[in-house]
Amino acid sequence: xxxxxxxxxxxxxxxxxxxxxxxxxxxxxxxxxxxxxxxxxxxxxxxxxxxxxxxxxxxxxxxxxxxxxxxxxxxxxxxxxxxxxxxxxxx
Amino acid sequence: xxxxxxxxxxxxxxxxxxxxxxxxxxxxxxxxxxxxxxxxxxxxxxxxxxxxxxxxxxxxxxxxxxxxxxxxxxxxxxxxxxxxxxxxxxxxxxxxxxxxxxxxxxxxxxxxxxxxxxxxxxxxxxxxxxxxxxxxxxxxxxxxxxxxxxxxxxxxxxxxxxxxxxxxxxxxxxxxxxxxxxxxxxxxxxxxxxxxxxxxxxxxxxxxxxxxxxxxxxxxxxxxxxxxxxxxxxxxxxxxxxxxxxxxxxxxxxxxxxxxxxxxxxxxxxxxxxxxxxxxxxxxxxxxxxxxxxxxxxxxxxxxxxxxxxxxxxxxxxxxxxxxxxxxxxxxxxxxxxxxxxxxxxxxxxxxxxxxxxxxxxxxxxxxxxxxxxxxxxxxxxxxxxxxxxxxxxxxxxxxxxxxxxxxxxxxxxxxxxxxxxxxxxxxxxxxxxxxxxxxxxxxxxxxxxxxxx
Numbered sequence: 106x107x108x109x110x111x112x113x114x115x116x117x118x119x120x121x122x123x124x125x126x127x128x129x130x131x132x133x134x135x136x137x138x139x140x141x142x143x144x145x146x147x148x149x150x151x152x153x154x155x156x157x158x159x160x161x162x163x164x165x166x167x168x169x170x171x172x173x174x175x176x177x178x179x180x181x182x183x184x185x186x187x188x189x190x191x192x193x194x195x196x
Numbered sequence: 197x198x199x200x201x202x203x204x205x206x207x208x209x210x211x212x213x214x215x216x217x218x219x220x221x222x223x224x225x226x227x228x229x230x231x232x233x234x235x236x237x238x239x240x241x242x243x244x245x246x247x248x249x250x251x252x253x254x255x256x257x258x259x260x261x262x263x264x265x266x267x268x269x270x271x272x273x274x275x276x277x278x279x280x281x282x283x284x285x286x287x288x289x290x291x292x293x294x295x296x297x298x299x300x301x302x303x304x305x306x307x308x309x310x311x312x313x314x315x316x317x318x319x320x321x322x323x324x325x326x327x328x329x330x331x332x333x334x335x336x337x338x339x340x341x342x343x344x345x346x347x348x349x350x351x352x353x354x355x356x357x358x359x360x361x362x363x364x365x366x367x368x369x370x371x372x373x374x375x376x377x378x379x380x381x382x383x384x385x386x387x388x389x390x391x392x393x394x395x396x397x398x399x400x401x402x403x404x405x406x407x408x409x410x411x412x413x414x415x416x417x418x419x420x421x422x423x424x425x426x427x428x429x430x431x432x433x434x435x436x437x438x439x440x441x442x443x444x445x446x447x448x449x450x451x452x453x454x455x456x457x458x459x460x461x462x463x464x465x466x467x468x469x470x471x472x473x474x475x476x477x478x479x480x481x482x483x484x485x486x487x488x489x490x491x492x493x494x495x496x497x498x499x500x501x502x503x504x505x506x507x508x509x510x511x512x513x514x515x516x517x518x519x520x521x522x523x524x525x526x527x528x529x530x531x532x533x534x535x536x537x538x539x540x541x542x543x544x545x546x547x548x549x550x551x552x553x554x555x556x557x558x559x560x561x562x563x564x565x566x567x568x569x570x571x572x573x574x575x576x577x578x579x580x581x582x583x584x585x586x587x588x589x590x591x592x593x594x595x596x597x598x599x600x601x602x603x604x605x606x607x608x609x610x611x612x613x614x615x616x617x618x619x620x621x622x623x624x625x626x627x628x629x630x631x632x633x634x635x636x637x638x639x640x641x642x643x644x645x646x647x648x649x650x
Contacts, residue, residue: 188265190205
């Protein structure tokens with residue numbers, strides 16, 4: 106079964122942040138479906154739509170890996186199933 | 197695919213990360229009717245086994261949902277058939293024995309509280325009701341996780357004043373027994389008018405007679421989210437403010453709906469209700485008082501507080517009912533003094549009195565909640581305070597509750613620290629005018645005209 110999650114990352118800007126997150130996603134055999142990022146007042150904000158096959162990785166493994174990356178590069182990274190966003194903002 | 201904007205995604209993340217948005221409780225209601233009997237030992241064993249069997253996965257499922265959606269689920273609880281309906285004994289010791297079994301089951305499955313050590317006596321006592329009420333002091337002071345509630349009044353039946361007086365005695369006894377822990381036992385006892393039978397919030401949760409075998413009820417929260425939305429619009433008119441609160445509550449409630457659907461499906465239980473209540477915690481920013489202050493009051497308790505609270509409560513319901521078709525429970529803004537740091541401060545500053553809180557309870561839930569009164573308060577004065585709250589519920593056809601804490605050995609101005617989500621609060625003054633003759637008349641205040649709706 107394919108699972109879609111939304112990864113958000115916030116923190117002070119530095120070189121290679123997007124690359125670090127994308128690399129971790131790839132290492133977990135997950136796919137980047139869409140991504141946007143902005144830097145405003147030296148603050149980095151990224152929203153990444155990620156999907157994966159549950160036979161290849163799990164949400165827990167992806168979350169742990171991305172949180173470890175976030176800690177290493179100084180970003181607050183959240184990984185949440187897309188349904189919470191759909192439910193909260195749409196009927 | 198549903199299109200979600202960047203703004204919406206970041207708003208959701210910010211609500212959870214910065215504004216204390218959480219699901220306050222996932223409460224599994226379990227019917228114990230098939231555990232009923234006269235022998236307390238076998239009732240206790242059957243109840244323990246059923247709780248463990250049906251709710252054994254509750255904490256694990258809640259943790260899984262929390263992980264999946266990144267939304268904290270603060271409390272996991274179980275509510276039960278009122279125990280007076282389950283134990284057919286007139287011996288208080290039988291109820292104490294069952295309370296210990298419920299406590300042990302709650303500890304075994306890792307939940308915070310188990311509710312339903314309860315009875316409904318608005319019209320009178322059965323022998324079982326009477327024995328359960330007598331057992332409350334020993335049962336509550338001797339257990340950690342058991343919560344008790346007694347419904348003493350309703351719009352259809354009136355107010356059982358004998359029960360009101362007995363509950364005042366119960367509270368004073370529990371206060372004495374748990375004095376070493378700042379009388380925390382009283383925080384686990386609620387006296388109700390028009391008790392809802394599907395309420396997921398403690399201490400008043402029970403699984404009523406009209407409920408299914410097993411259900412999952414969810415209590416939403418999010419005062420911090422509403423407070424920030426209001427604070428960010430200082431120029432908004434009242435109509436605009438009401439719209440803003442409705443939109444915000446809609447979003448909060450949708451999260452509750454998602455969690456309720458998923459939890460009930462995973463636990464093999466019927467989806468129960470979403471309780472549209474704003475429940476504060478002692479954390480800074482997670483406060484109903486701060487919402488009211490953001491609306492423009494200098495401090496909660498100022499003239500206009502009841503009006504502001506009425507508007508807030510109404511907007512919360514309007515936004516919430518758009519988000520779910522399964523509303524229930526208490527569904528209203530809570531005003532528990534000890535659990536809301538800004539509310540406790542207003543009480544300590546002398547801006548917020550019990551009389552003002554009584555007016556506020558007429559326009560929201562839950563009633564006089566988590567209010568600390570002097571330990572030497574006369575029994576009839578305490579009963580009078582309870583009766584006043586019950587009268588507001590009875591006449592207005594709404595739920596009201598009293599969760600009062602007589603602080604043993606303490607007097608007005610002293611502080612009581614209950615810890616955790618229970619918070620801390622100053623001892624508040626109660627009028628010293630006597631009411632003994634009225635309280636000792638006994639019997640029932642008749643059902644009001646509002647009861648004749650057929």
